[in-house]
Amino acid sequence: MDVHVVDHPLAKARLSTMRDARTDSAAFRAALHELTMMLIYEATRDAPVRVERIHTPVARTDGYRLANPPLLVPVLRAGLGMADEAHKLIPDAQMGFVGLARDEETLQPTPYLESLPESLGGRPVLVLDPMLATGGSMAYTIRLLIDRGATDVTAICALAAPEGIRHLEESGMPVRVVTASIDERLNDSGFIVPGLGDAGDRQYGAV
Ligand SMILES: O=P(O)(O)OC[C@H]1O[C@H](OP(=O)(O)OP(=O)(O)O)[C@H](O)[C@@H]1O
């Protein structure tokens, strides 16, 4: 499985702001927005482009646009904080939504929303979720996408735990991971260490 760690100094700075327990919700959301831009930028580096002739005020030249804009799929709640920034970079993208809440005891994802196009054959998909912990939520989401015919899926995560990467690898599903860090481990409560806490709560408040 292809795992790409975006360890650019500017990405590290945004991630450090998110990790810092003193960062308030507004600053956390702002740092996640900026980090999302960097992750999407890297994730689409090799995306095929369509070339068309355009006119500058001075001359004719080649213009470029994405040949096959991806479907963006934020995983609610925490992934919502990545949706608008990803959409700004790829304005032609369609967006689907998946809502999952991890059970605090079993750590299994409980689904509460699924709004996805019926058929995804031939379409790249970018799944947006800041946290890849046990990998259960991401694996659940990717399964929904594969069941609709997706074969080109990229998980865009601010942070990943080694356990989550291993989970996706062992699932055998066709997925690539783009993240700003692979942290040390999960703790006994399934939180990423050192991590940043609960990404949903830090953006929107505790539920
Ligand atoms: O890899 P996993 O062990 O499945 O954990 C990761 C999931 O946990 C968080 O969501 P959470 O369930 O806390 O929901 P929230 O976004 O509403 O806070 C996070 O945004 C992921 O979706």
Ligand SMILES: O=c1cc[nH]c(=O)[nH]1
């Ligand atoms: O550390 C973690 C693990 C799962 N979900 C989060 O929001 N944070």
Ligand SMILES: [Mg+2]
């Ligand atoms: Mg949460």
